[in-house]
Amino acid sequence: MTTDLISRVLITCPETGEAVETVFRLRPTAFEALKGQHSFRCSRCGQIHAWSKSDAWLADVRPRHM
Numbered sequence: 584m585t586t587d588l589i590s591r592v593l594i595t596c597p598e599t600g601e602a603v604e605t606v607f608r609l610r611p612t613a614f615e616a617l618k619g620q621h622s623f624r625c626s627r628c629g630q631i632h633a634w635s636k637s638d639a640w641l642a643d644v645r646p647r648h649m
């Protein structure tokens with residue numbers, strides 16, 4: 584069974600060092616195809632962070648807690 588669920592995209596907040604959700608919700612196939620830089624307002628520290636795919640992971644791939 585392939586997992587094709589839409590997952591939250593997370594990055595590590597550079598201010599707090601904690602995992603934070605971006606606004607992105609992607610299927611694994613769409614995440615693999617993701618290009619370029621993206622920005623969002625961090626829910627941890629309130630600043631705008633720019634990130635690219637190499638900084639990010641899908642919530643279901645590396646779960647920290649449910």
Ligand SMILES: [Zn+2]
Pocket residue numbers: 596597598599603625626627628629630632
């Ligand atoms: Zn932050």
